[in-house]
Amino acid sequence: MNDVMVSIRMPKGLVEELRDLAVKNHYMDLSDEIRQVIKQKCLANMEPYKHELSKVRESLEKEIVTKKVVEDKEKLISELKKIIDELKK
Secondary structure (H helix, E strand, O other): OOOOOOOOOOOHHHHHHHHHHHHHOOOOOHHHHHHHHHHHHHHHHHOHHHHHHHHHHHHHHHHHHHHHHHHHHHHHHHHHHHHHHHHHO
């Protein structure tokens, strides 16, 4: 794949926000972040239903993980309470 350099002008504030996002999302640099943003936007426009489905799937996966973490914490607390009760005997 041959890369082509594209030069654009952006407000300084937007560049700073994109740099912050690049760090938060663990991208190598600002260029990687911008490429990903553009790629996501292109995919959303080319296949809007698939893009929406992907967003719903991602949201559900996060919700499931969060619920599992809460359930695991509650189970751990319950087990610890049982251990404490047994130690008190």
